[in-house]
Amino acid sequence: MTPSRRARVVNWFVRNVEKRRLAWAKSPASLRLGFAIQTAILFHGPWGSRYRSATLGGVEALEVSGFAQTVPDRAQTLLYFHGGGYVMGSPRSHRAMLAHLSRLTGGVAWLPDYRKAPEHPFPGAIEDAVAAYRALCSRMPAQQIVIGGDSAGGGVALALLGEISARGLPQPAGCFAFSPLTDLTFSGASMRENAGAEAMLPAARVGELRTLYLDGADPRDPRASPLFAEFSGEVPVWLAVGDSEILLDDTRRMARYLESQGGDVVLTVGHDLPHAWPMFQGYMPEARATLEALAGWIKSLSPPSGES
Secondary structure (H helix, E strand, O other): OOOOHHHHHHHHHHHHHHHHHHHHOOOHHHHHHHHHHHHHHHOOOOOOOEEEEEEEOOEEEEEEEOOOOOOOOOOOEEEEEOOOOOOOOOHHHHHHHHHHHHHHHOOOEEEEOOOOOOOOOOOHHHHHHHHHHHHHHOOOOHHHEEEEEEOHHHHHHHHHHHHHHHOOOOOOOEEEEEOOOOOOOOOOOHHHHOOOOOOOOOHHHHHHHHHHHHOOOOOOOOOOOHHHOOOOOOOOEEEEEEOOOOOHHHHHHHHHHHHHOOOOEEEEEEOOOOOOHHHHOOOOHHHHHHHHHHHHHHHHOOOOOOOO
16 A cells, blocks of 8 residues: 555655664764654644653653543553664653553553663663563553563563563563564564665664674574564564565564464554654554554453453
8 A cells, every 4th residue: 555645754754854863873872862852842642641750670660641531440551662772762752652552542551761772781671671571560460461662672572572481470461563673683684675765774873773782792692682582372462564664574574483483463564654653643644543453452452351
């Protein structure tokens, strides 16, 4: 399907503004500042959204509600890991999208401010993810939790799913990811073949961020690259990626691998849509449609009334 006119405008913007900014930034500090300013200007939650600072397992976090009324008892709780190449981004940069998703699902979202490189390289992010998940499981049944993320945060979410299986922790109700980074060996063909078509991410800069994050660690470590993790196959997974992204193969191979391990996987491949396009809710209809489809999937994971 041909992308909407507004999606084409967003593509033009990210290619001519964001991709250049990411390519030209000289330091992690400049990457962080530019990302924080742009997301604060561009993205806004629905009216009545509430944001509360808290901690989960010793990790600073933001609790996000996209509504003012009481949360339904049976609503799923989202544990979401923001993107940003393991170096930039924060709960604040992604809170608007999660507020919209919260309103659509009827549940609240928790966004951990996991440790980032270069100050805190691997495995800081996944250790914080496990700590946050354990803390949330102490507050509610694991089957009431859906974990998710975008880009590098999508990789963290999927790596967490692998760690949950490896450590014998209670399994969540589901896991979702937008344009996840799942293979830090960069062996997917799209990393090279889509370098020109990719609207947002400069492939060379993504490689630099990988180096900062791994800090000499093995890129095949399943805690860094969930494509090499072992999964139980019990948890349904929902994935979305654009067909012009450099991370297309990271997502498609992840879907096939999860299915090979007995998993139930929904894969959405958007045509000529930008990296992590649901972030552009309010700017392009495809973003809203994807969030609505995801919300329907999340609600389908809720146990029937009377079950725990």
